[in-house]
Amino acid sequence: MSLLWNRRSVLTAAGFGTAALLGVELVRNDQWSRAFVDTAERLTLRTQRLILARKPLAREFALNDVSAHFPVNGSRVAPGDAYQRLVDNGFQDWKLRIHGLVRNPLALSLTELRQLGARAQITMHNCDEGWNAIGQWIGVPLGLLLTMAGLAPSARYVVFHCLDKKADDGNFYYESIDLFDAYHPQTILAYDMNGRPLPVEHGAPLRLRVETQIGYKNAKFVDRVEVVDRLTSFGKGRGGWWEDFDNAVWYAGQ
Ligand SMILES: Nc1nc2c(c(=O)[nH]1)N[C@H]1C(S)=C(S)[C@@H](COP(=O)(O)O)O[C@H]1N2
Numbered sequence: 001m002s003l004l005w006n007r008r009s010v011l012t013a014a015g016f017g018t019a020a021l022l023g024v025e026l027v028r029n030d031q032w033s034r035a036f037v038d039t040a041e042r043l044t045l046r047t048q049r050l051i052l053a054r055k056p057l058a059r060e061f062a063l064n065d066v067s068a069h070f071p072v073n074g075s076r077v078a079p080g081d082a083y084q085r086l087v088d089n090g091f092q093d094w095k096l097r098i099h100g101l102v103r104n105p106l107a108l109s110l111t112e113l114r115q116l117g118a119r120a121q122i123t124m125h126n127c128d129e130g131w132n133a134i135g136q137w138i139g140v141p142l143g144l145l146l147t148m149a150g151l152a153p154s155a156r157y158v159v160f161h162c163l164d165k166k167a168d169d170g171n172f173y174y175e176s177i178d179l180f181d182a183y184h185p186q187t188i189l190a191y192d193m194n195g196r197p198l199p200v201e202h203g204a205p206l207r208l209r210v211e212t213q214i215g216y217k218n219a220k221f222v223d224r225v226e227v228v229d230r231l232t233s234f235g236k237g238r239g240g241w242w243e244d245f246d247n248a249v250w251y252a253g254q
């Protein structure tokens with residue numbers, strides 16, 4: 001909205017400026033300047049719509065569409081005593097960290113995360129292994145957290161470091177998205193699923209829901225969020241565990 005107004009006032013000023021140069025006496029209701037401003041406004045609106053057209057929302061469903069059975073895929077738990085201890089005391093000792101190319105690194109408990117602005121959405125998860133399921137998610141918009149942390153100018157990607165070490169190669173699961181997906185309104189770090197705290201097998205304490213991407217981008221067991229300028233320093237440098245392990249594509253947009 002402020003962008004629209006700023007542009008409109010700039011364009012209005014430009015309109016008046018040009019008219020003044022021509023030596024035309026102008027009042028606010030002058031027909032010529034009105035037409036100029038109206039054209040500028042239509043152009044601005046069209047530009048806005050064009051931008052928005054490239055950023056559609058993923059389809060959202062109704063409560064009675066929620067799948068009775070939502071499959072569990074990949075890690076069913078983060079192996080090890082340390083994770084079990086977190087589960088045992090309801091993640092009270094755990095904090096989500098946001099660090100890297102940010103001005104104010106953050107460490108927030110689940111209680112603190114729940115006090116921030118929340119988004120609820122009922123969406124379809126699509127796994128490339130050939131199944132899908134609809135679930136309801138509630139969480140904090142990632143964009144809100146990134147704004148709180150304040151991005152450095154060199155920030156380009158967001159990396160999600162997870163608590164589960166994969167038996168296949170001994171590496172921790174991780175994933176990454178660019179800032180476009182990170183600021184998408186449906187990109188949230190979810191702490192509730194289907195009206196209950198996120199179950200362990202679906203990634204407690206926190207999982208990424210990035211509805212513009214398919215299954216494996218939706219990192220479970222998220223422990224910290226790192227803002228970076230390149231992805232080459234993690235794993236094999238392909239931007240995610242599946243990307244490294246099995247040459248999955250990094251941009252898995254749908
Ligand atoms: N940390 C972590 N996140 C993960 C995985 C995983 O093994 N570990 N598997 C991915 C894959 S392939 C899919 S399809 C979804 C499955 O999420 P669900 O178990 O909630 O269905 O999680 C994704 N996120």
Ligand SMILES: [Mo]
Pocket residue numbers: 073126127128129215216
């Ligand atoms: Mo998947």
